[in-house]
Amino acid sequence: MAASAPLSDGATQAKVIVVGAGPVGLFAALRLAQAGVKVDVMEKDAELSDMPRAAGYHGGALVALARARVLDKALDMGWVARGMCWRKPVTDDGEGGKKYGDIVARLPFPSGDPNSITSNTPALVLPQSKLSKLLLDEAKATGLVTVNFNMELAAIQDNGDSVKATFTRAGSGAHETYEAAFLVGADGGKSTTRKLLNIPFKGHSWPERLVTIDCVFETPRTVESDVPISFIIHPVHFGVVLPLEPLEPGKRSTYRCAVAVDPRDARSDEELTSKESVNVLLNKMLPGPRPVNAEVLRAAPYRTHQLCASTFRRGRCVLAGDAAHLNNPFGAMGLTSGLLDAEALADSLDLIINWRKPLTLLDVYSCERQRVFQTFASPVSTMNKLRCAIDPEHADEDWLIRSLNSNPPSSLEEYGRQFYDTWRTDMRSLVGGVPSS
Template structure:
């Protein structure tokens, strides 16, 4: 196959692999490059809103996702200080949307599902342990320069997708700014075995407290849960593990016996690349935009990037549409992040982790109580991912009137 009809995807996280899968299913030759030696297993994103499940279904991933994950039908806000619980049941979404539930599943397991599906298709290759060190663009394509355990790599492709995370080397090589702010707190994501459900926790929970705030969700049916909390980012990251027991001692109910399976500390940002396209290179997922994970809108945004991009880029490669469609992708997806994902995630973070003012908190809780009691308001709150979705770039727009 002509190398100019090949796409190199940099990054083997869920967004990179799902983008590659979408391209491969459309008949495009794809090579995925990943600097790590295998899929990264550290705790990160876990929620897949009903709004993204349709895209996973179209790619053939939904059945495996449902088998591996947990269907979440209730989101609960829990006020740590008072014990108040405000539940948002998904029953109001029945008949309104195709998927009236969310799915909780670690992003490493989603990446594994996508990888297995990808490698079943012809014209696909995944190279782990390969670091991209250079990009050379011309009118016809891109030469990707890299290093694979000391062995020089040169790949010629028509297009490159940078899906290599918040510290994207692709974005750096393009000279694009990563505009925004970094939060003064550090998040600590933990995978723990503890019977939260026996203590009144739903499958998805937001614990509201300026000191002990957390997002707690059931990951699978083996008793594994994700608990993500915050701490002062000036504390030494090297000693995070020494502070984890104190957090659980202060927050776990019952006998407090738990098993820490895995943990991952990380910085939180609200940032977006100054452009999502530069010539024949396009950014997606965290390489393009990052948000604090409260509300699960980071990976959700990335998956919506992937669904739109893979369809549009495949049409460009096949000569069915002009490359200008990728400018529309870049504009639409950047706008969805800047105008919705980032401000909504920031507001949720302030509520869950940073709301010491009693009057402000009470106003917020009053709004949650009202929404939980009103089916229409509850449905609106639960369809949080819908404004993040942007339409297919290949669907003709019907003129008004």
């Protein structure tokens, strides 16, 4: 690699600006602070988001959380699911209500150390909002991370040896400029960072909207506790039912329910999340008496995409998470991919700032994480979605469903290892000659 360009003198030399205080931005900030780098995190909203988004983490993402020394705390806040299944839609229970549909295939997770590299990946269940709060607290506790809310990115100036970013403060409208050695854009799918850097975002959007609903209802006494996560197979109203706390049959518990809406449904987002509409969707997904006896905590509609930035780097500015790529949520590969971006990017910046590695290492980061998305995360999540959006009577024609039903789960060991070996990028190994951390 070519020699590194000199960094600016003074405080700027060891400072990074992170745009976006979501879990990806906060995780990058935490990892940078653990490497001794000062970080200014800038967030346009007034507080952390509590919208019902991601809730599952597995494979290499668990390794990344363990490296950051937050996995144990995350496990205390959430729980580890023991497996998942694909099943048909709810059906009559013979008593005027509904029961879960028949299971089409089971995928049990191995027990034991959640960090072990095994044939099937265990899954940590923890709502994104709770992970964000954990990462915020851990990042601030380092003493090297400052988090500024109500600050919206307005302009970026890359000077070659430093970056200046101008933000507009909500309320006063005042402009404030910050300078650092690098800028990380972790500001989501509508990333202002990406737009200001004029980086194309290419791919496609799925035709249907998803409505994600957090609700409380009674766990069926007949529930299969070994596979608590249920993917519901249906050509139109496919989705997932995910317990947000350990299963206790007969007890009312909190669940995340995501259900697809007919692409021809022209109702507004507000209409889709009305009480009446949400209850109709829950009746399509949840077992129990009718009408469904569920307390809705929050609901949010959103469109899903398969999009990727043409590059994750422009000069001293780098993208991570949804700012760099978007994929549908089936299989929990969205936020998890973002966390793995943040890990690899923080390692790259650590190597440049503290180990004097060349700036071209950011090109390696960009190419490697882009390659992982294009060749692994996007195609796998695409098939996860399409596997659910079919006629359930033909689900067993899919190779994965057929493999699970005809062979022991250990037969998928090579497939499962990709979620560790392929999904995660070890920048220190790519560079060589640098101790692991």
